[in-house]
Amino acid sequence: MHIKTTKCNRFCLVASVTNHEVFNRPEAQANFEALFRSFDPEVQFQYFKSFRRVRISFSDALAAAEARLRLHKTDFNGKEMRLYFAQSVHIGSPRLEPPKPDKQFLISPPASPPVGWEQSKDATPVINYDLLCAISKLGPGEKYELHTATPTTPSVVVHVCEDEHGESSAPDDSDQDDKPRSPRPKIIQTRRPDYTPGVEQ
Template sequence: MHIKTTKCNRFCLVASVTNPEVFSRPEAQAGFEALFRSFDPEVQFQYFRSFRRVRISFSDALAAAEARLRLNKTDFNGKEMRLYFAQSVHIGSPRLEPPKPDKQFLISPPASPPVGWEQSKDAMPVINYDLLCAISKLGPGDKYELHTATPTTPSVVVHVCEDEGEVGDSSPLEDSDQDDKPRPMRPKIIQTRRPDYRSDVKQ
């Protein structure tokens, strides 16, 4: 929407009235209107109390000009009255155009993808087949070193866990087939004992 330069309305005056009686007392309004009816009997008035302004519409442009020439900066009930020609605003376009979509990318989520945007494809998962092959060849108790230790970093070693059935639950026959190595005992989880009930303790 483009707003052009404002132009004066030659048929309309705006009176700046500081006397509040013009907006509240009918006698003051009648005296105020009589000043302008002497120039144009068909003059019309619109009162704007909040702005302390009165819009005065004339049927003749010459009558409006003469009224402003004679009554501007005159005294009305002890207060100075000022008169101005009303301003008319001319809009370039009869319709209100939407704003340019310069900052629509700030909307989250965006209303539509920008021009040239394409859906990105998910990357393929990285699978270390050498590591999988080395682990598959390991037996129980074996280890595979991924990275050798340096003076500043430790080594990374993969240990193969033993099966649950081989720790503490193996039969004598199965133990005879395995190496004579001591097997660690599986720790037993001890349940916490509930305190004894005492009648003197208040719940």
């Protein structure tokens, strides 16, 4: 968990200035800086016009404290000036931390499964033994009605496929001795074309 900590900078003041002349006119800027140089000759200034703030860095913490004590809520060119000690905010680690490993197992593939995770077993396939038995009893030229027709649904009937000569593809045990089985057509492999060397130019 990131912890927000605030630390006060005893060497730096932030001035809230509502007078725009400090940011636009060099004369007003010189008068503003002269107020603080009386406390510390080595004071440095950073102007932030869009925020209407001036950062004032002192070389001595006692000089910064005395300037804040004497100049806070004083009048400068007809406008009130307020002074605050600068604060540095530190939130957690200076580096970006990785996320908590609570739900990293959702990454595919997971780096490591969570505690108590087990591989799920495949479901047993559903086999309709009644249908297999009925199909095995089919004879040549016969059909089997799987579902009887109702007033709202049609009937489902299985027919035995026939070959090219109109005969049943199912073997007939009674005629197996009398009628020789016709040989199946053989698949002929396509011949590779002759190699022709390329013509060099």
